[in-house]
Amino acid sequence: MIDKIKNIYYNIKDGIENLINWIPIIWNDRDFDHAYFHIIMLHKLKNMEKFFRSDCAYSVNAIKDADNIKYTINLLERIVNNDYTQEALKPFYEKYPDYKFEFEFEPCSDNPNFYRLIDDKTEDQKELLSICYKNADELEKKDLDELYKYLREHIEEWWD
Numbered sequence: 001m002i003d004k005i006k007n008i009y010y011n012i013k014d015g016i017e018n019l020i021n022w023i024p025i026i027w028n029d030r031d032f033d034h035a036y037f038h039i040i041m042l043h044k045l046k047n048m049e050k051f052f053r054s055d056c057a058y059s060v061n062a063i064k065d066a067d068n069i070k071y072t073i074n075l076l077e078r079i080v081n082n083d084y085t086q087e088a089l090k091p092f093y094e095k096y097p098d099y100k101f102e103f104e105f106e107p108c109s110d111n112p113n114f115y116r117l118i119d120d121k122t123e124d125q126k127e128l129l130s131i132c133y134k135n136a137d138e139l140e141k142k143d144l145d146e147l148y149k150y151l152r153e154h155i156e157e158w159w160d
Contacts, residue, residue, distance in 0.1 A: 021047070035080065042076040045069050048158060059160045068154050075147040079140065088136035092128050099125070 025043045029036050051057060052066035059065060078084075093099070105115035121129065 035082070038076055038080050042073065042080055045073050045076065049073060052158070052160070057160050061157070062160065065158050068150075069158060072147065072150055072154075075143055075150070078143050079147065082140070084136040084139045085133065088132045088139060089129075092125070092132050095128065096125060 022043070025040060029040065049066050049069040052059070052062045052069065104118040104120070106118055108114040108116050119126075
């Protein structure tokens with residue numbers, strides 16, 4: 001009977017702690033973008049890493065598992081931060097160090113209620129930008145492939 005009461009107590013205590021821990025993540029979650037899925041996964045993995053590094057973990061491989069989870073967290077943080085474009089644009093800025101990405105619009109001649117984006121880039125700049133953006137997509141895809149491959153290979157090891 002005492003064990004049942006202890007279990008109820010700890011279930012309620014842990015449940016309340018979980019609610020408090022997850023409220024900011026769930027509050028900001030939206031269903032229209034895959035990025036939110038990665039934010040939820042990132043939060044979960046950070047919690048798991050913290051657990052496996054704590055004194056509460058009993059697994060012989062707890063630190064190794066925490067290190068593997070940390071590797072996954074690093075991948076996810078790159079994906080969530082989405083800095084691929086900045087990295088991929090380095091060749092563009094090396095070639096055009098003074099170029100400023102500014103958006104200008106002008107009224108459409110056939111409908112004054114609409115505006116058209118003025119594109120002031122040269123053909124060479126457009127071509128280089130296209131290559132840079134393609135490289136950014138490839139960098140992100142590489143990290144996504146590595147993330148899901150790593151999860152597939154290791155996630156079932158992360159239990160205590």
